[in-house]
Amino acid sequence: MERAKLKDLGFKTRNEALTFLKKLWLHGKAECPICGNDLEPLHKKAKKSDCNWQCKNCNNTYKTIHLLDEINEKLPY
């Protein structure tokens, strides 16, 4: 599994990127920005609010805390 990097995800704006993270944090689900498959928690017994996710279709992991750092660095206000 590869950790997905912000630049791989194709977000054009900060808002778009944050909307993706918020879906995971608030609703516990989102589609993979790369392939459109539903993301699943990285660890089987994780709670809905867990911050690490995976896409079993394209084998990427999403660590929302890391992505947030990247968003702040590369897509600042």
Ligand SMILES: [Zn+2]
């Ligand atoms: Zn995917």
